[in-house]
Amino acid sequence: MTVTPALPGLAPALVEPRPGSRAARMLMPRSVDVVKDLAADYGVCTRPASLRRTDLDSGQTEMIDLPCGATQEAKCPACAKRARRLRQQQIREGWHRDDEPDPGPQPATEAQRALIVARAHLEFARDEAARASQWDQVADLDEAIGELEAEITTEGLRGRPAPPHATDDQEDGDGKRRVRSTKRRQDAPDLPRLSVENRTIGRTYEGHAGQVFRPSMFLTLTLDSYGRVHSDGTPIDPDAYDYRRAAWDAVHFPRLLDRFWQNLRRAVGWNVQYAGAVEPQRRLAPHAHFAIRGTIPRALVRQVAAATYHQVWWPPVDELVYEPGRAPQWNPAAGGYADPETDRLLPTWDDALDLVDADPDAEPVHVVRFGSQVDAKGVLAGTKDADRCVGYITKYLTKQAADCHQVTTGRQRAHLERLWQELRHTPCSERCANWLLYGVQPKKARPGLKPGRCKNKVHKRETLGIGGRRVLISRQWSGKTLADHRADRREWVKALLGVTTDNATAPTGPDTVRHAWELAKPTDPDVPPIGHRVLRAISERIQWRTQLDVARRAADPPPDVSATTASPSDSEEGAGT
Numbered sequence: 001m002t003v004t005p006a007l008p009g010l011a012p013a014l015v016e017p018r019p020g021s022r023a024a025r026m027l028m029p030r031s032v033d034v035v036k037d038l039a040a041d042y043g044v045c046t047r048p049a050s051l052r053r054t055d056l057d058s059g060q061t062e063m064i065d066l067p068c069g070a071t072q073e074a075k076c077p078a079c080a081k082r083a084r085r086l087r088q089q090q091i092r093e094g095w096h097r098d099d100e101p102d103p104g105p106q107p108a109t110e111a112q113r114a115l116i117v118a119r120a121h122l123e124f125a126r127d128e129a130a131r132a133s134q135w136d137q138v139a140d141l142d143e144a145i146g147e148l149e150a151e152i153t154t155e156g157l158r159g160r161p162a163p164p165h166a167t168d169d170q171e172d173g174d175g176k177r178r179v180r181s182t183k184r185r186q187d188a189p190d191l192p193r194l195s196v197e198n199r200t201i202g203r204t205y206e207g208h209a210g211q212v213f214r215p216s217m218f219l220t221l222t223l224d225s226y227g228r229v230h231s232d233g234t235p236i237d238p239d240a241y242d243y244r245r246a247a248w249d250a251v252h253f254p255r256l257l258d259r260f261w262q263n264l265r266r267a268v269g270w271n272v273q274y275a276g277a278v279e280p281q282r283r284l285a286p287h288a289h290f291a292i293r294g295t296i297p298r299a300l301v302r303q304v305a306a307a308t309y310h311q312v313w314w315p316p317v318d319e320l321v322y323e324p325g326r327a328p329q330w331n332p333a334a335g336g337y338a339d340p341e342t343d344r345l346l347p348t349w350d351d352a353l354d355l356v357d358a359d360p361d362a363e364p365v366h367v368v369r370f371g372s373q374v375d376a377k378g379v380l381a382g383t384k385d386a387d388r389c390v391g392y393i394t395k396y397l398t399k400q401a402a403d404c405h406q407v408t409t410g411r412q413r414a415h416l417e418r419l420w421q422e423l424r425h426t427p428c429s430e431r432c433a434n435w436l437l438y439g440v441q442p443k444k445a446r447p448g449l450k451p452g453r454c455k456n457k458v459h460k461r462e463t464l465g466i467g468g469r470r471v472l473i474s475r476q477w478s479g480k481t482l483a484d485h486r487a488d489r490r491e492w493v494k495a496l497l498g499v500t501t502d503n504a505t506a507p508t509g510p511d512t513v514r515h516a517w518e519l520a521k522p523t524d525p526d527v528p529p530i531g532h533r534v535l536r537a538i539s540e541r542i543q544w545r546t547q548l549d550v551a552r553r554a555a556d557p558p559p560d561v562s563a564t565t566a567s568p569s570d571s572e573e574g575a576g577t
Contacts, residue, residue: 032531039534040077042541046534047076050520050527057514063526065533073398080398087397087471090485091275091390094478095291096216096381100200101479108157115152119161122148126165185367189307194269200476202270202294213380215295218389219276220375221260221305222287223249223368233282233405234415245366246285247422248312250465251458252368253278253286256310257472260370264304268296275473278466279396282405284419286466289393291379293477298376305374311364314427315352321439322451324425328436330447337441337449349430349443397470400462420461428456428467496551 017023039046048065055061070076071083094101108116122145129137142165149160204214227241235241257278265272276290322328328337328346336345347355356362379386396404407413427434433449435442442449452459458467478485520527 035531035534035538038538040081042538042545043078043082044534044537044541045076045078047530048533048537050522050533052518052520052524052526054516054518055514056516061526063520063528065537071398072400074400074403077398084394084397086482086485086489088390088394089489090473090478090480090482091291091393092386093480093485094273094275094473095293095379095386095390096214097293097478098201098214100476102200102476105158112152112155112157115148115155115157116161119145119148119152123162185309185311188309189303191263191304191307192267194266196265197270200271200273200293202296215378215380217292217295217301218377218379219274219290219292219301220287220373221257221290222281222371222373223253223285224371226283226285229283230411232409232412233284234409234411238415238418243418243422244426246419247426247465248366249368250286250423251426251428251467252310252312252366253288253466254468256308256368256370257288259310260305260308261474263308264296264301267300267304270294271476272296273474273477275393275477277393277397277471278468279470280401280404280464280466284405284416284464286401286464288472289389290472291389291393295378296376301376302374305370306372309367309369312366312368313353313356314365314430315349315356315435315438315440317365317427317438320437322437324437324452327451328439330449332447337436337445346436346439346441348441348445349435352440401464401466401470402462416461416464419464423465424452424459426459426465428454428458432456493548496555497547498551 017027036046038044045065045067047068047070049068051064051066053062053064067079067082068076069083070079073080122141126138126141126145129135129141152161202214202216204212206212223246226235226243226246228236229241230236261272261274273293274290276288278286278288281287322340326340329340330336331338331343331345334345336348338345379389402416407416425434425437427438430443432442433454434451436449437451456467457463458465460467480488522530
């Protein structure tokens with residue numbers, strides 16, 4: 001062992017392990033770690049799914065690896081990075097566009113109109129047969145209607161011309177629907193209510209020298225305060241911190257966001273489009289960042305946020321009736337959950353709601369609102385601020401909610417643990433097992449329910465109550481699905497490399513190659529070990545990247561495809577899709 005002498009006043013001396021010793025070997029980098037690092041650098045999936053493709057004419061088989069498609073770094077860094085960049089591309093394409101992404105459907109063809117006329121005649125005939133109680137003919141006509149509607153779909157018409165006829169099982173239902181008052185709360189300010197125009201593009205502004213601007217917005221919405229916190233997000237007084245309200249707000253935050261966009265569209269009078277993400281703050285409460293197409297007065301945005309709320313009309317949850325260790329048990333004879341001591345059945349979900357409906361002074365068990373901090377600012381297309389905002393929205397998409405902020409101190413761990421324990425026993429839906437703790441049977445109760453073990457995502461430690469979708473994008477944002485954006489990337493790569501794989505150039509007739517596909521198991525003898533497959537994919541990706549770099553330098557100007565608006569490294573991932 002080599003000892004380096006320490007000088008006076010300096011750090012302790014470094015002790016170098018003896019060459020060839022176990023300590024020296026443990027300091028050597030591991031080859032498997034290098035493979036993982038290279039796979040992450042070159043965008044190679046480390047847990048691909050293997051498909052076996054068999055040529056039905058020759059019988060030859062080959063293995064093809066497909067990326068796992070994970071969106072979390074903990075599972076697959078390469079696939080998570082690819083998914084994040086795809087979302088960034090989607091946000092960029094829809095944010096500052098100056099045309100409507102959904103121009104509307106094209107006129108129907110004569111063949112399509114003829115099919116709808118035939119469907120109308122069948123509906124008339126069915127109604128006549130039902131009036132005459134000719135049920136055998138009704139059954140035949142229902143079968144003909146099903147076949148015709150399948151043909152209508154094949155012909156290229158979207159949707160159904162009419163809803164399906166109710167079956168006997170559907171008609172036996174009581175059809176009971178609970179109606180709540182839509183009267184606004186007295187403690188919420190009123191909002192303007194305009195008819196919503198069918199447009200998604202914001203207004204333009206004229207600057208100096210006739211220059212026209214069409215700015216958009218970046219918006220951040222947060223929840224209310226639950227108590228004063230330190231700079232690391234932990235409560236100054238944990239006993240005074242309102243963990244119960246924090247848990248309930250987190251569970252119902254998605255519904256509050258839905259109400260906000262409904263109220264905003266009615267207040268401004270046009271179909272506002274948005275793209276954003278939900279993530280936890282340092283205090284572990286969820287908040288959301290959104291890119292909004294077009295601009296809205298900031299005062300109106302804050303007014304809508306202050307006036308938006310969501311009421312939860314559930315049975316009372318003022319106090320726990322049972323502790324988790326002595327929760328009600330399933331009674332097979334009675335077909336429901338009963339008190340563990342008296343064996344008395346608990347009220348059903350409908351019975352508990354009937355009591356709420358019968359009480360004229362009933363109040364919602366919870367009301368979730370936004371906090372006073374509403375950050376809204378204008379953003380111009382093509383600026384560094386626009387790229388910075390896109391990166392900010394997608395910053396934590398590849399991480400679980402609990403991993404967005406590092407937990408390094410005991411105080412942070414205690415705060416996370418206390419919030420999670422509150423979320424574990426907070427009812428998340430009508431069917432949540434936690435209702436047993438409040439003396440109510442969940443809706444459609446079944447054997448095996450255990451409070452604190454509901455499988456809904458909101459109860460998991462890694463989600464922090466954010467159980468819904470982390471990415472929120474309106475329907476008319478970019479006019480494309482994620483599959484469309486992936487196709488754009490592939491087309492960009494093919495155009496750059498001069499590759500043609502269109503259906504028009506594919507062989508047809510007797511020379512057409514026929515293949516059969518099946519999912520291969522990792523234990524199948526023809527499936528190579530995962531290490532071999534990853535190494536081969538790294539080599540293949542390096543060659544692709546080299547070819548793309550050469551083609552990119554030779555292309556002047558580059559192909560005019562939407563994928564070119566993304567960052568340069570995006571094209572490397574598009575090559576492997």
